[in-house]
């Protein structure tokens with residue numbers, strides 16, 4: 001068809017950061033890339049170990065959200081050629097579905113000359129996910145404080161402190177968000193709600209003013225982690241003790257099962273902390289791998305391609321982890 005091809009790079013994210021359930025998100029420097037062009041027939045090509053098992057039919061999430069963007073912009077959804085590569089593990093609490101949603105939306109929107117604003121993409125994606133934390137971080141980058149009230153999403157972005165590093169300890173098993181939300185109670189006590197309001201508020205101020213010492217006190221939660229801990233054996237001990245091994249703070253990443261510690265760059269405790277976290281899971285029969293990451297200041301970006309004929313891999317060579 002000779003249509004334009006766009007390439008989008010979109011960051012993974014961690015949600016909640018402990019007390020900010022469905023509210024706080026942080027983009028991470030672990031990425032997925034989506035290439036998209038209009039075509040005569042829909043074809044979806046998926047690459048990389050992390051996309052094994054993902055459908056390449058028209059039920060693919062990237063294709064589905066692209067259709068939503070065309071429709072919202074008043075355009076008839078075209079057939080699409082989509083190529084995707086991802087370094088983000090699926091169903092581990094690192095926002096893989098949010099990256100598919102944001103990557104697909106940003107790519108489709110670029111194909112039609114950015115008819116929708118970023119805010120419109122944020123509204124569309126929050127409506128789809130029903131919480132704005134992962135999609136907000138993948139779209140805007142940095143740390144995002146947001147709400148979704150069932151109608152509109154609003155957010156403020158915080159620049160991540162350059163001293164922050166992130167240790168992700170990723171269990172080998174998958175945990176679907178639906179299952180991890182299914183163990184949460186319908187109602188909580190006033191004292192638990194107050195606990196989270198105060199801790200989440202303190203955490204937001206600690207992160208925006210660079211008060212790293214306060215993070216370990218602020219990064220405590222009573223709304224979701226206590227209920228989810230039965231799904232991740234060893235998690236309670238990690239949440240209780242990681243600060244003693246040099247973490248600035250520790251939390252379940254999103255709906256889990258990944259556990260995430262914030263660490264000060266240059267800390268001499270990095271190896272001991274990683275060992276403590278993975279050995280604790282191991283003692284509970286859970287194999288895991290550790291990844292050292294950084295907060296990613298940028299949200300999804302449309303990259304300039306080498307040439308119209310270059311392949312996805314030629315364009316992202318040197319950036320992928322595999």
Ligand code: HSE
Nearest residue numbers: 015021022177254255
């Ligand atoms: N805030 C969400 C949760 C993130 O914890 O369930 C997972 O999508």
